[in-house]
Amino acid sequence: MALVSRPRAPLWLGRLSRRLCAQLRACAGTMARPRRFTVELPDCSLTHFILGDPADHPDARLTALLGPPGRSYALCVPLVPGRGCGPRVQAARRHQRLLQQLRQGPLQRCQLSKLLGYGPSDQAGAIQHGFLLRDPSDHPDTRRALLQLMASCQEAVQPQLAEFQADSQGLLWQRLWELRGEGEVQVDCACVLQAPEPHLHPLLPDLLNSVVFQDRDAARAVLEEPGQCLPWLTNAQRRSRKASSRSLPLKDWMPLSPPPCISQWRKIFDDEPTIIRRAFYSLGNYLVASEIAKESAKSPVIVDRYWHSTAAYAIATEVSGGLSFLPPAHHPVYQWPGDLLKPDLVLLLTVNPEERARRLLGRGLEKTKEEAELEANNVFRQKVEMTYQRMENPSCHLVDASASRERVLQTVLQLIQRAGH
Known part of the structure; x- marks a missing residue:
């Protein structure tokens, strides 16, 4: 109450072959720049992770959170560069449509959490909004439905689909996919590492x-x-x-x-x-x-x-x-x-x-x-x-x-x- 008195491609999360593990390590350096992510857990705590080099001491808690026996995916809405508030409004609309689609069909079986992607700087507009999907049953229809969702996107900028995998040594990897032509293409992969909690909420x-x-x-x-x-x-x-x-x-x-x-x-x-x-x-x-x-x-x-x-x-x-x-x-x-x-x-x-x-x-x-x-x-x-x-x-x-x-x-x-x- 206020008083005013005057005007004022299908992959399973099991163990990967040694050859594939080597391929994953080889492509770890292809990241254009580091990205940090934060996810809200059911107890209202936040966990932060970063994509980096496997030599940086991975955290077993992340593998337990995102790795087997289930399978985890991340969907992010890219923010197209532009002037004014236009890019934010457009990204917000894409994000809302994506949320509505994730609540339909076989994707309803997934546990849905907010995912924020952010860079090392504290610049406004650097936030990338998305979703973390956890399929406890690792059902093959889940990944198929996510790829169909990307294919049905009529916008110039598609959401980015990432898939989390654990290798035979317990390292957790994120593989990034894009649709090109009639199939999906892996465009990036990196090791998932625990990141220190930022001083302020990203x-x-x-x-x-x-x-x-x-x-x-x-x-x-x-x-x-x-x-x-x-x-x-x-x-x-x-x-x-x-x-x-x-x-x-x-x-x-x-x-x-x-x-x-x-x-x-x-x-x-x-x-x-x-x-x-x-x-x-x-x-x-x-x-x-x-x-x-x-x-x-x-x-x-x-x-x-x-x-x-x-x-x-x-x-x-x-x-x-x-x-x-x-x-x-x-x-x-x-x-x-x-x-x-x-x-x-x-x-x-x-x-x-x-x-x-x-x-x-x-x-x-x-x-x-x-x-x-x-x-x-x-x-x-x-x-x-x-x-x-x-x-x-x-x-x-x-x-x-x-x-x-x-x-x-x-x-x-x-x-x-x-x-x-």
Whole structure:
């Protein structure tokens, strides 16, 4: 809650022949440049590996994770070089289509995990999104289905298919395949080695302007990419200007984020790739700001959710792993956008999980996707709360809302008075 009072080719994972092992070692030096990868495990920990030379002491844990008795594959969506946010939007769409295909047919038997490919530098835009597939039964139809998926790709840039194999000496290898003509061709192979954990989550350089937007223009640019349709935005802005001319008392004027003028498109954008969905919610905050700007000059305005909520859920959702992998305190991603109307006071009402479940049940309404996730996933709930607490300029004032309404109201009024309102 925010208070504003003034404007602001088929291969099996068994043992390989000595001759094939020698061939694998011989091709290990063909890597154009090293790539690092990270995978989120079921316990919310992250494991990192790198493609390199087998002399660099392989780790048996990786062989256990990716090697036999099952078989593991990696599918990555290459990021085509280009200017602006266009390449990110296109890659996000390819990634989403790929996810939908992986959840169909024989590929449903695979255990699916997020896979991030990243380089040694911390440059934004260097992240390669993909999937790690683990087939515990090593079924021959799995690899066949993956090759068919690549063949059916109508885009100029195909996803990259990698296959993990263990040799007779326990070394784990990744073989990279491409479709050329009527068959698949191995274009690279390298030894899979344990990589040291990076100082910060590899996704952090990409958070700004792909998950959390620094300003309105950055969010709008995503939705103005070729292929996007923006008549809804024009209509929403017109309605926003019309709504801002109203004069309503505080108890009747409590705008929501996203505002009603674009809420009819919420379900559509919830099905869009992450960067498009986050841009939609980000622009919703600016529309809310235009609605409250005029009213806040006359009397205080309370907003139910605002930028803090948009950013907190985006960060907690997109940054894989547990609490320790969130952006550190004072990271730029926690800073309020400079061009967005800033609240004078932000209150974060909290209750324990049991009380929240009881109140939701008492509403008699269907749970939202976010509410269901908060209830089912304790780690996700903790990440959301920690992200809220790290917000700055302005920060969130925590209010224990488990007490009676009257007591909570008194606490809130005291905080408002201390803030000088």
